[in-house]
Amino acid sequence: MFTTAIGALRLDRIDELSGPAVSPRKLLPELPPDAEARHASWFAPTFYDPQKDALILSLHGWIVRTGKHTVLMEACGGNHKNRPEYPRVHQLDSPWLSRLRSAGVAPEEVDFVFCSHLHVDHIGWYTEMKNGRWVPTFPNAKYLMAQREFDNWNHATRTLPPLNLQGSCFEDSVRPVIESGQAVMVDDGHEIDDALKVEASYGHTLGHCSLRATSRGETGIFCGDIMHSPIEMTYPHVNTYACEDQDAARATRRRLLEEAAEYGHTLIPAHFPHPYSTVRVKLAGDGFAIVPNA
């Protein structure tokens, strides 16, 4: 288990899985052709498996304890979900809930759940299977959802074509939380408590939001999927094929990287593998690079 802190906030990473996931060229079609070779000295093997031609991506959530509240940020793929469209999390049976308990948190103790966006690999643990039904995993939690992101995936309000890899995740993971009355729609600027604030970081999805943690002069930004791998720091204009608003995705990535480099904020992207699940960043050429840990 990996534990860190932002000021007085304790952060425990709850791991689901990590490893080779997808070809860089499939996920990031705009990547320059020589990128893997050119950056091999740091890119492989930590972030890239050359044999499998695959980015090393992690799926994990974070428990943030503010002193007042226990918050889960990102809810991974979940267990026993039928995901033929997204094989990485298809019918998973991981000890994620025991890992949560090992961090000292029972599901009943989670006060808030927030996910940067409602993609299939972020909302799995919204629900679990009990007595043949999908029910909220966190019975006492409010599930905060950005209204704009909810509208983006709600069939009645979606403006873009359906995304095949989402499969049935809205029905088995989001719908039960709406029906239990635990979903709370929020907007850009919503504060969970003094330490945690929801912030628009639109682009990867139309309603993608980050969670800004501030304590004792330190700032950490749970920035979701504004980038998946540090190679997108080297080439910050490179989007994923799945980014829904390509211009906004580029602008958001650059804005957050610039801010973090200038002020020394910690960035906490959703899929960077250990030991880089939290990073500080610096300007490097036309892009950015990870500041090595002291």
Ligand SMILES: [Zn+2]
């Ligand atoms: Zn993701």
